[in-house]
Amino acid sequence: MPATQGIAAGHQPPVISCRQLSKRYGSVEALRSVSFDVERGEIFGCIGPDGAGKSTLFRILATLLRADSGRATVEGLDVQKDFRAIRRRLGYMPGRFSLYQDLSVEENLSFFAAIFGVTVRESYPLIRDIYGQLEPFKARRACKLSGGMKQKLALCCALIHKPSVLLLDEPTTGVDPISRREFWEMLARLRQQSITIIVSTPYMDEAMRCDRIALVKDGAFLQIEAPQSIISRFPQALWSVQGDPMYGLLKDLRRHEDIMAAYAFGDAHHATVRSERITPRQLGENLKALGYLNVEVKEIQPTIEDCYMHLTADS
Template identity: 55%
Template sequence: MGITINNISKSYKKVKALENISFTVKPGELFGLIGPDGAGKTTLFRVLTTLLIANEGTASVAGFDVIRDYKSIRKNVGYMPGKFSLYQDLTVEENLDFFATIFGTTIEENYDLIKDIYIQIAPFKNRRAGKLSGGMKQKLALCCALIHKPKVLFLDEPTTGVDPVSRKEFWEMLKRLQQKEITILVSTPYMDEAALCDRIALIESGKILEIDTPQAIVKQYPKQIYNVGANNMYQLINSLKEYKHNHSVYPFGEFVHYTDARSDFNPTELETFLKSKNLTNISIEKTAATIEDTFMELAK
């Protein structure tokens, strides 16, 4: 079963954390909630996992209403919060046993679900959770969230602060879990992870900017993007912002992603302008839009 959200709004005093949020997550879908820190991702997760009550709107998870059926939701979902929240003084095995007992099950009963993840942390089963590396903590937290075989899995920024190799391994694990018919809602500030989801919702300042497949969102980018490089990145960014025809200027790795306000953009004209600013080693080349580019454009 999936997730249905209808006009959810949540405020903290004068701050609107969520404003009229509506979307659905299909059963068995890997859905990404993509946005920067403070966008409202964690607040929405807490509403959906019955830890917060929205000011307005309705929502259901796995067919259960988040207000009326909160006890049923807690039995049928797994939740991995952004901050490591397991018992750090307990060992890996003790944490797993504890969470299995809470849900009236055992590690053995649902071992097939966590096997691929558990075998990676099994060598450390007698180590205290607080002494694990970031990647191992992440795997243990995921095991604990899955130990009762949930219908829906909520993962709030699960790869923040984790090394690139562990991030890659984690997403491979999510793909395997999806094959076991678990609906997964994952939030992340990393735009490159968005491409790994079936569909994504871009969120900024508590509002949904766009919902679609990653490929469809990238295709809707309205302009040609250029990779612009030069000998001095700081000076290059400032010079491009001074250029009267600029539409957008964003640093992107070793280049600056630049779009022009005109339809008949002339790279030679821009190069001449940059040379007048005493920049050297200038390069201007076409490049494809990314989800990050689309997000920045929609958020303008």
């Protein structure tokens, strides 16, 4: 029961605690009785596609939206009753670019500082690493920044009042792989300063950068655990299969009676296999007999993406 782990182990109270949170928009159940805790200094990832309910959860925690039922606290404060106090402790980076496009980098930062009644100078140590990369462009209007730089500026603005909790809603969507990696390196440094971070992402590979993750689908949390534990629970044998041509190979793998599912994974296909009935070597021979060239079959460790696809396979 991961939701009560922290309390049971006698740690400090959780920084974020949700119990049976539900939210519905008309006939759409955006959140279905979601419960979880986040401990201080954790990076907690909500991993799932658009429409899974991640933004709804974040907006409830950011005190911008009321849940229909259930309870949520941030730093022990109730999201409904104590919303003013929460807003002083919380930095929120919404999914859509939220800064003023017509203000410069510097003006955006001063504006957010002024709103929270702080100065850029007193918060500077916290954002120095990130803002340092933007400083050469400080006079540039926010609308003229590249995707990666916009994200960095939005992160600076979310940190300007020195929050103890950061809510980052899809901070890396649409951002190139290099900026994504840099962004996660920044989060790792913030974590060292005991800032608690909840972050959502549709990129499954980013899950490995989190201490714990929730796999989210259709408003429900499917699993809440450390990424490695989720991987170790993958219930089937998983093989990587290569061979030319790849698209035909995928279709033939799906027709094979000992293969339960096959999906393209970059330069190889991943197949879940009834391994009691066939060996990688036998499958390789089968495929060569069908005329495939450069066939290679080997057993592999699943990735989070394999796990997610397995957990959501029947829907």
